[in-house]
Amino acid sequence: MARSDDSVRRRAARAYERGRVTAAAGLFAPIALLLVCVPLVTGSGPLWSAAGGVLALAGAAAAWRGGLAGRAARAGLLAGLAPLVAPIAVGAFGHRCSDCGLPASLPLCFAVCVAAGTTAGAILGLVAGREGRRALFAATAVGFAGASGALGCVFAGASGLLGMGIGLALGGAAPLLAAARTSR
Amino acid sequence: MAANRAEVNALMARLADGDRSAVGPVFDLLWPVLRRFCGRALASDADGEDAAQEAIVKLFARAASFDPGRDGLAWALAIATWECRSIRRRAGRRRESALEAVAELAADGDTEAALAARELAAAAREALAELDPRDAATVMAALSEDPAARPAAVAPATFRKRLERALARLRNVWRSRHGAI
Numbered sequence: 001m002a003r004s005d006d007s008v009r010r011r012a013a014r015a016y017e018r019g020r021v022t023a024a025a026g027l028f029a030p031i032a033l034l035l036v037c038v039p040l041v042t043g044s045g046p047l048w049s050a051a052g053g054v055l056a057l058a059g060a061a062a063a064w065r066g067g068l069a070g071r072a073a074r075a076g077l078l079a080g081l082a083p084l085v086a087p088i089a090v091g092a093f094g095h096r097c098s099d100c101g102l103p104a105s106l107p108l109c110f111a112v113c114v115a116a117g118t119t120a121g122a123i124l125g126l127v128a129g130r131e132g133r134r135a136l137f138a139a140t141a142v143g144f145a146g147a148s149g150a151l152g153c154v155f156a157g158a159s160g161l162l163g164m165g166i167g168l169a170l171g172g173a174a175p176l177l178a179a180a181r182t183s184r
Numbered sequence: 185m186a187a188n189r190a191e192v193n194a195l196m197a198r199l200a201d202g203d204r205s206a207v208g209p210v211f212d213l214l215w216p217v218l219r220r221f222c223g224r225a226l227a228s229d230a231d232g233e234d235a236a237q238e239a240i241v242k243l244f245a246r247a248a249s250f251d252p253g254r255d256g257l258a259w260a261l262a263i264a265t266w267e268c269r270s271i272r273r274r275a276g277r278r279r280e281s282a283l284e285a286v287a288e289l290a291a292d293g294d295t296e297a298a299l300a301a302r303e304l305a306a307a308a309r310e311a312l313a314e315l316d317p318r319d320a321a322t323v324m325a326a327l328s329e330d331p332a333a334r335p336a337a338v339a340p341a342t343f344r345k346r347l348e349r350a351l352a353r354l355r356n357v358w359r360s361r362h363g364a365i
Contacts, residue, residue, distance in 0.1 A: 011241050016199070016207055016244040020248045024248075
């Protein structure tokens with residue numbers, strides 16, 4: 001019953017790693033479901049869906065590892081939910097993304113991708129403003145947000161991806177610049 | 185303790201963020217505190233050790249979800265308190281089952297024997313309640329058929345000695361309540 005301190009220390013360290021895996025899995029399981037399902041629902045194809053699975057695994061691994069990468073992955077994937085679910089939002093307007101064709105519906109898809117990207121960028125800009133190593137955090141988080149957002153905005157083709165990219169840059173620039181100015 | 189508290193909070197925040205280098209220092213700071221706390225909260229040393237071990241393992245398992253805005257030491261003690269309560273509940277259940285076994289002895293016999301057994305069990309329960317919790321736990325562990333009920337950390341000779349003393353005290357309590365044994 002009574003174990004030596006070293007044995008208890010080893011048990012505690014193992015429990016810590018188990019706890020981190022459980023916490024990462026708990027956080028990323030619903031996001032992984034979205035990352036895998038949204039491309040299938042919007043008709044982007046199984047390749048994009050598989051990419052979503054890989055992205056979810058990468059995010060969970062970063063969250064398990066922790067530190068700046070873990071925080072950035074979490075923030076990036078959560079912010080990236082906005083452009084990821086953009087096709088569903090467009091569907092709410094009565095537009096079917098799977099039938100998306102040039103030219104009539106494209107402005108709507110493009111506008112939604114820009115708006116979703118701006119939302120994600122603004123969230124990341126605000127979160128990154130609180131970090132010490134702001135540039136590295138922002139780069140990692142934007143990488144995750146861009147990748148997850150692309151899985152949603154790819155429904156509108158290259159213009160959707162471009163719109164999301166513009167939105168991310170627009171939304172993130174202002175809070176990051178403001179944070180940089182105050183820290184000077 | 186004030187300085188320790190700030191140190192614990194800082195280390196717990198690092199642990200929550202995934203800094204593995206904080207595992208050792210957090211363990212070194214909290215393990216003695218939890219051992220002392222559980223040792224005082226529970227009558228038996230072995231139970232205290234078990235509760236402290238469970239508490240420290242659970243603390244590390246939940247460290248990833250620790251909110252740095254909370255007090256780390258209070259959080260650790262809350263987990264330890266919960267573990268102590270669980271162990272007390274388990275010990276209570278063991279005691280109940282041992283006393284139920286006495287009552288079951290009479291279940292096969294006639295009504296008068298069953299009544300006598302129930303009264304005997306009730307009297308034994310009352311006498312045990314008057315004992316020091318450690319003595320009561322020793323007597324119950326000796327009565328139990330479950331070998332896990334006996335504290336493994338205690339050597340058999342020590343356990344026999346403890347049982348001998350606990351039974352002597354139980355006899356005194358019984359004599360004072362019922363006059364004869």
